[in-house]
Amino acid sequence: MITEEIKTTIEKYDKIIVHRHANPDPDALGSQRAIALSLRKTFPNKTILMAGNSVGDLNWLSEMDNVTEEDYQGSLVIVVDTANTPRISGEDYDKGDFLIKIDHHPDNDQYGDLRYVLEHASSCSEIMFDLLQSWNFVIDEEVANAIYAGIVGDTGRFMYDSTSAHTFAIASHLMELKADLPRINQRLSEVTLQQAKLQSSVYDYLQIDDSGAAWAIITQADLQKLGVTTEQAHAVVSTPGRLKGVVSWVIAVEKQAPETGFRIHYRSKGPVINTLAMKHDGGGHMLASGANAADEQEVQTIVSELIEVVKNYK
Ligand SMILES: [Mn+2]
Numbered sequence: 001m002i003t004e005e006i007k008t009t010i011e012k013y014d015k016i017i018v019h020r021h022a023n024p025d026p027d028a029l030g031s032q033r034a035i036a037l038s039l040r041k042t043f044p045n046k047t048i049l050m051a052g053n054s055v056g057d058l059n060w061l062s063e064m065d066n067v068t069e070e071d072y073q074g075s076l077v078i079v080v081d082t083a084n085t086p087r088i089s090g091e092d093y094d095k096g097d098f099l100i101k102i103d104h105h106p107d108n109d110q111y112g113d114l115r116y117v118l119e120h121a122s123s124c125s126e127i128m129f130d131l132l133q134s135w136n137f138v139i140d141e142e143v144a145n146a147i148y149a150g151i152v153g154d155t156g157r158f159m160y161d162s163t164s165a166h167t168f169a170i171a172s173h174l175m176e177l178k179a180d181l182p183r184i185n186q187r188l189s190e191v192t193l194q195q196a197k198l199q200s201s202v203y204d205y206l207q208i209d210d211s212g213a214a215w216a217i218i219t220q221a222d223l224q225k226l227g228v229t230t231e232q233a234h235a236v237v238s239t240p241g242r243l244k245g246v247v248s249w250v251i252a253v254e255k256q257a258p259e260t261g262f263r264i265h266y267r268s269k270g271p272v273i274n275t276l277a278m279k280h281d282g283g284g285h286m287l288a289s290g291a292n293a294a295d296e297q298e299v300q301t302i303v304s305e306l307i308e309v310v311k312n313y314k
Pocket residue numbers: 027028081104123124154
């Protein structure tokens with residue numbers, strides 16, 4: 001069994017470095033933190049490090065370790081919640097001795113010496129709970145908090161299709177382990193006043209096609225006016241989903257100089273949109289994906305493709 005092979009590999013290495021994707025969401029940080037903390041508690045003599053760039057506003061959930069290139073010598077590297085190698089945060093991820101991928105995105109980029117990918121899982125954190133439990137590794141309150149944050153983040157508080165009976169069974173376990181549900185739910189749902197104002201401009205800018213396709217473009221000028229960072233702008237991506245009649249949508253956020261172009265966020269209530277994202281240097285889940293547009297013209301192409309897909313779905 002692959003899971004047993006992963007366990008044996010973990011037991012073999014004294015140094016283990018855990019990576020996740022760039023611009024981390026609660027699931028990336030939650031699954032990374034869950035396995036890192038569990039390994040530290042299960043194997044106190046091993047060195048366990050969390051690698052990756054800025055965690056932004058999610059620093060209440062997790063913080064990274066200082067990881068240097070030398071740390072990778074003879075190490076095991078585990079990458080969680082990351083579909084493809086360009087998305088991995090931390091450039092030295094391939095400098096270890098052995099690489100393991102644990103994920104729930106479509107397995108298009110089969111990197112690593114061992115892979116454990118369950119595409120139907122609600123979140124990587126859900127997979128992590130099952131793995132840690134089957135291995136008999138420590139899952140205490142702290143680990144439970146990290147897993148719960150990841151599940152709530154990726155399921156939109158148990159709202160999305162990927163939420164299963166098993167997801168709730170795990171949530172129930174996490175409650176028994178004294179995970180702090182009210183605090184985590186509160187932290188994950190709160191926005192700054194500036195972000196709330198940005199949500200309101202998303203409603204202002206939003207264009208909705210008869211098909212139910214919708215889109216909005218947020219420029220750096222908009223963000224500066226409201227005092228919102230580019231990372232914070234990602235918090236408004238789910239906003240149009242609450243609107244009746246909106247089926248699938250795209251939010252284009254202009255990148256911050258020196259980068260140019262737009263970060264594209266695709267979301268959908270039914271039509272599959274990750275195939276669209278793949279055409280524009282992106283990918284992700286069937287109903288939630290990310291991509292990149294070089295300029296406004298490419299954003300327009302992306303919108304036309306979205307309308308087409310939503311029309312065909314109906
Ligand atoms: Mn995830």
